[in-house]
Amino acid sequence: MESFKAHLDKFISINDEEFASILTFFRVVEVKKKHNFMVDGEICKSMYFVVKGCLRKFFVNEKGTEQTTEFAIENWWITDTFAYERQFKSDFCIQAVEKSIVLEIDLSTQEELLRKHPVMERYFRMIYQRAYAASERRIRYLYEMTREELYVHFSTLYPWFIQRIPQYLIASFLGFTPEYLSEIRAKLRS
């Protein structure tokens, strides 16, 4: 869990004793590729922090196709924030893209953590602030860029995205068919 401590150190100051206490609020979960953390129609009970591996969030659209809206790699959080805060049923699924190690926390345990370690309010404030800033920019790109430009943009900004994520999931994230993604890649290579 040294990587989680290093991650927290970027945002807040805590000593080893505090860190040990903070860690007791989380459950360490090791899962295989394709493990489902949450299936649509279930209450969204937890938030997930990726220690190692990669998770994705998706929904099944009207045509029955999985549409990926988010990936989380090391040091990223993932959940359906709206459903989590309200403990509602989610209409998203969360699944492991790779074999992964994850820290899981549920809402009431998170509230306890925040009561016992108020410094974690600052941590989560900064995490949500960054997540919101990223989504503001993403919404702008969705207005501004063609799908081809989006692909080039993500490839340039996030090389891990192209290296780690299977092609059919990249297509699902960008709203392409896998065939259209192949066409774009061929066009960019030529």
Place this chain on the structure above:
Amino acid sequence: MESFKAHLDKFISINDEEFASILTFFRVVEVKKKHNFMVDGEICKSMYFVVKGCLRKFFVNEKGTEQTTEFAIENWWITDTFAYERQFKSDFCIQAVEKSIVLEIDLSTQEELLRKHPVMERYFRMIYQRAYAASERRIRYLYEMTREELYVHFSTLYPWFIQRIPQYLIASFLGFTPEYLSEIRAKLRS
């Protein structure tokens, strides 16, 4: 500023004395319609809380058209979060849609506020959490809905949106031409 106190009370517990102190960190700004709070190319120095009125955030696209990405009415915050946190130049503009009263805070003053009133970490954590939750859903809608469905969705979910926002700005937000918006409205009425 009673409405700001009532707004804070939804998230945190503070007494009148604390509220009076918190308020001293903000600058009250009264502006006319079309006032520019921030112009693209300028450092994004502040966050804005709408006490009364309506603000919007937009960028100018390649064709020279204003593309609105966000509106803020009473009790909403607006800024370019990414540029604000880093004190970078913004590539967005923030403008008053109506005559407005706004609370403004800059980054170093906000940090002082958070040091003096750590309870405000919790407040901002919850604000960003909700903002992020809303943007997660908005990104899903951008994948899932046609432009016509988006219009119906926003009209139903946010009646104020249709009542208060001028038509050409609704068109700019939904990525329509004003002519296309008129067509949709005519179609929906028939």
